[in-house]
Amino acid sequence: MAEPRVEESLKTWDEVKSTTCYMCACRCGILVHLKDGKVRHIEGNRAHPVNRGVLCAKGSAGIQQHYSPARLSQPLRRKGPRGSGEFEPISWEEALKTATEWLAKVRQEDPRKLAFFTGRDQSQSLTGWWAQQFGTPNFAAHGGFCSVNMAAAGLYSIGGSFWEFGEPDWEHTRYFLLFGVAEDHSSNPIKIGLGKLKARGAKIVSINPVRSGYSAIADEWLGIRPGTDGLLVGALIHELLRAGKVDLEYLARYSDAAWLVIQDPEGPDHGLFARDEAGQPLVQEDGRLVAAGATSGLPDLTRPARLGDGRRAVPVFRLLAERFLAEDYSPTVVAARCGIAAETIRRIAAEIAHAAFKEAIELDVPWVDHRGIEHARTRGRPVSFHAMRGISAHSNGFQTCRLLHVLQLLLGSIDVPGGFLYKPPYPKSPPPAVRPAGKPGEVQPGQPLPGPPLGFVTCPEDLLVDEAGNPQRIDKAFSWEAPLAAHGLMQQVIANAAQKDPYGIEILFLYMANMSWNSAVNVPDTITHLTARDPKTGDYLIPKIIYSDAYASEMVAYADLVLPDTTYLERWDCISLLDRPISDAQGAADAIRQPVVAPDRDVRPFQDVLLDLGARLGLPGMTREDGAPLYPGGYADYLVNHQRSPGIGPLAGFRGSDGTAEGKGEPNEDQLTRYIENGCFWRSELAPGQRYYRFANASYLDWAVARGFLPQAAPITLQLYVEPLQRFRLAALGHGDLQPPNHHRARLIRYFDPLPFWYRPLEDEREAADFPLHAVTQRPMAMYHSWGSQNVWLRQIMGWNRLYMSRQRAEALGLADGDWVEVESSHGRIVVRLALMEGVNPDTVWTWNAIGKRSGAWNLAPDAPEARKGFLLNHLIAELLPERPGGYRYAASDPITGQAAWYDLRVRIRKLSAREATGRSEPQFETLPLPPGVPERLKLRPASGRKSR
Numbered sequence: 001m002a003e004p005r006v007e008e009s010l011k012t013w014d015e016v017k018s019t020t021c022y023m024c025a026c027r028c029g030i031l032v033h034l035k036d037g038k039v040r041h042i043e044g045n046r047a048h049p050v051n052r053g054v055l056c057a058k059g060s061a062g063i064q065q066h067y068s069p070a071r072l073s074q075p076l077r078r079k080g081p082r083g084s085g086e087f088e089p090i091s092w093e094e095a096l097k098t099a100t101e102w103l104a105k106v107r108q109e110d111p112r113k114l115a116f117f118t119g120r121d122q123s124q125s126l127t128g129w130w131a132q133q134f135g136t137p138n139f140a141a142h143g144g145f146c147s148v149n150m151a152a153a154g155l156y157s158i159g160g161s162f163w164e165f166g167e168p169d170w171e172h173t174r175y176f177l178l179f180g181v182a183e184d185h186s187s188n189p190i191k192i193g194l195g196k197l198k199a200r201g202a203k204i205v206s207i208n209p210v211r212s213g214y215s216a217i218a219d220e221w222l223g224i225r226p227g228t229d230g231l232l233v234g235a236l237i238h239e240l241l242r243a244g245k246v247d248l249e250y251l252a253r254y255s256d257a258a259w260l261v262i263q264d265p266e267g268p269d270h271g272l273f274a275r276d277e278a279g280q281p282l283v284q285e286d287g288r289l290v291a292a293g294a295t296s297g298l299p300d301l302t303r304p305a306r307l308g309d310g311r312r313a314v315p316v317f318r319l320l321a322e323r324f325l326a327e328d329y330s331p332t333v334v335a336a337r338c339g340i341a342a343e344t345i346r347r348i349a350a351e352i353a354h355a356a357f358k359e360a361i362e363l364d365v366p367w368v369d370h371r372g373i374e375h376a377r378t379r380g381r382p383v384s385f386h387a388m389r390g391i392s393a394h395s396n397g398f399q400t401c402r403l404l405h406v407l408q409l410l411l412g413s414i415d416v417p418g419g420f421l422y423k424p425p426y427p428k429s430p431p432p433a434v435r436p437a438g439k440p441g442e443v444q445p446g447q448p449l450p451g452p453p454l455g456f457v458t459c460p461e462d463l464l465v466d467e468a469g470n471p472q473r474i475d476k477a478f479s480w481e482a483p484l485a486a487h488g489l490m491q492q493v494i495a496n497a498a499q500k501d502p503y504g505i506e507i508l509f510l511y512m513a514n515m516s517w518n519s520a521v522n523v524p525d526t527i528t529h530l531t532a533r534d535p536k537t538g539d540y541l542i543p544k545i546i547y548s549d550a551y552a553s554e555m556v557a558y559a560d561l562v563l564p565d566t567t568y569l570e571r572w573d574c575i576s577l578l579d580r581p582i583s584d585a586q587g588a589a590d591a592i593r594q595p596v597v598a599p600d601r602d603v604r605p606f607q608d609v610l611l612d613l614g615a616r617l618g619l620p621g622m623t624r625e626d627g628a629p630l631y632p633g634g635y636a637d638y639l640v641n642h643q644r645s646p647g648i649g650p651l652a653g654f655r656g657s658d659g660t661a662e663g664k665g666e667p668n669e670d671q672l673t674r675y676i677e678n679g680c681f682w683r684s685e686l687a688p689g690q691r692y693y694r695f696a697n698a699s700y701l702d703w704a705v706a707r708g709f710l711p712q713a714a715p716i717t718l719q720l721y722v723e724p725l726q727r728f729r730l731a732a733l734g735h736g737d738l739q740p741p742n743h744h745r746a747r748l749i750r751y752f753d754p755l756p757f758w759y760r761p762l763e764d765e766r767e768a769a770d771f772p773l774h775a776v777t778q779r780p781m782a783m784y785h786s787w788g789s790q791n792v793w794l795r796q797i798m799g800w801n802r803l804y805m806s807r808q809r810a811e812a813l814g815l816a817d818g819d820w821v822e823v824e825s826s827h828g829r830i831v832v833r834l835a836l837m838e839g840v841n842p843d844t845v846w847t848w849n850a851i852g853k854r855s856g857a858w859n860l861a862p863d864a865p866e867a868r869k870g871f872l873l874n875h876l877i878a879e880l881l882p883e884r885p886g887g888y889r890y891a892a893s894d895p896i897t898g899q900a901a902w903y904d905l906r907v908r909i910r911k912l913s914a915r916e917a918t919g920r921s922e923p924q925f926e927t928l929p930l931p932p933g934v935p936e937r938l939k940l941r942p943a944s945g946r947k948s949r
């Protein structure tokens, strides 16, 4: 009998389509292999600028995301009590009619009564604009819960930041410091970059309480105590200043180091920049006062000056040096608090200085600065950094992130070879010239807002408060409580709405934001808020909740109306330069998603639904004069034809009638076809002479203006000193017409320091005695969204989480690996299983975030390990700080930006007795029923002989 023939190169597809991954925020290019109309395989797109063909575990598991048994399949209307999970299917027409009726009423009465919040939404240039056209200031996405401190600190200091705004110069960096948890932002690009560093032998230092993720391949790991990164950076600055290892010429030319600061402690302008009559900041040159930028040589960085009115003024650099040369920042003083030896801090500072100054590089790349001066070569300082949520999610996060940017500035390593490089359209002038709209009088029935709901405030006059200083937004963003809340405070919305603080709302409209579970702190109370009723009327305190999600997440059970979304492989989408682009340091880029398969359920892309609702509501920009929809073709139609300003639309590539215009140009009907032909992305490469010193590079500035990235080709001055913060301090000291309520004054005076400084996280001192351990989380590399832990492939990598702890510390407490323990904070308690390890700071416990699921959610079996053994630390975190004298409770957030300070958490641990340990994590919540239309999940039996621990 003939041997059966084995086909070794079986063709498993009959079509391959390009699109963009959504399994994390990197937005890699992917090629989706299809057979008989089904997704069979996903691979990385080798031509794509983000990933160059690299595909991670999450990306390849996108196929299981697409075919997830947790997918919603039809619009639903609540029929049981809220939270019961009892729904009835309805038609799309009925769902949209209901939503339109609810929304139209609110818009005609008071648009603020709509709170529209989205999660890791990659269409924020649409969702934010929709909120603006509706007329509500109550819009934000997930940033306030994640890493807004990093973004805001960067945008107020250097007009850019890490991740989407900039990246290390992987080709030339010789010394790289990675601060805190950062795995889940810039996943594949960082892996590719780290590979380049390892290949070249560059040193990688990881500063992280936990030796996980990228720390595993670092040359050196510093297991820092959470919340003290800013102190460590301050000590590095101390050492560099002491050794004279700072780039004075770079500072004098490109930063505000020489700008004079008024010294008049009782005056209304104390601490502001001295300015000439034209408003230009003043510097001192050869003993004369000169407008910054008008000096013939380099301005003075250290000598005090006398102003025309006789008052004293000193350069920013002098103030900075005085602060950081003080003993407070010496390695000897900070070592114990950071958990890093003083000699290690001194050695790291010396290594940074060596790389920056002894190994300085010069590229044979000529460039011309904004003054027309030609530079034959490009000088670089090959030291770079990366940081994200690890240092951000603390109540001292904004100033910590600022400290890191100041360190970069002192080294002269911003936008130079080997340093941090901007990604176009950055740099922007710090801060970007967008102010939030929503002041009293700007919110009008039936009218759009005069500007976007999110932006960058520069003075008390920019705040969204009434005459008494009361917040105008439901999350209190841009109020005296969180003045620089550039991404809003998503984590406060539900509690504030239920408590009508500062006012009640009518509709909570959420999109892919799992706000009854892992996108909330204080989950048990959040659930109570979502279901609380007015005792007099019996009505829900949050009267209506509309939710759109592709999956049966924990939030679905709390919706009154569910609008089922598609998966990312079934819709058009846009990775826009108006939003969060995918550019790299050498070029501007954006991308699209195209539907590679048609939905097989009665679901619609949320972006189509939003435009449909906009047209039904008659919102400007979405409706023709005759009342017909302006974009009858949905989001794809909008992507091509919408113009935010003349010539500028969601997509920057292939514009103009012939498709050759970049950035600015008329809409092009063939634009989406051109994107698809190009692998679903567009990229415009910078010439070598445009790639560095872009804040002062004449050719780059002209290039950016031509594409609409900058309003003018003026140089951008990097800010060591964030003057807007001083304006808030002055108000708190009683200067100016706009005065904060008294209970905010002390906080503004203490924290709104225009020079960065380190302070102990709020409540840390009070809690340390009772709760000796810090508790933090990280995202595993194989998961990003909360949907990752219901993905059948990714669940096999991690089905539940444990609490990790230093072996030495555990043994001293009589704890052993595998023990069930009670973890208690000042707010609550959970029960979890312990795992011991070596690579963790001894005062820190940690776990993987968002693995724990609620029983019954995500169409997991009620007894799935994710539900019965997995857990969230979120239950232990309060959204408010303890009550102060006078009764006020501040948000448990950074006092400057409102970023949720969830990494401030402190806990204590107690071993459960054999009688107490049930083999289940706590708390457990009632099992959620399966929403109608979600099929029963295939039951998997564990392989024989395998036991789960």
Ligand code: SF4
Pocket (backbone or CB within 6 Å): 021, 022, 023, 024, 025, 026, 027, 028, 051, 054, 055, 056, 057, 058, 059, 060, 187, 188, 189
């Ligand atoms: S890094 Fe993120 S975007 Fe890229 S393939 Fe992985 S999951 Fe997808």
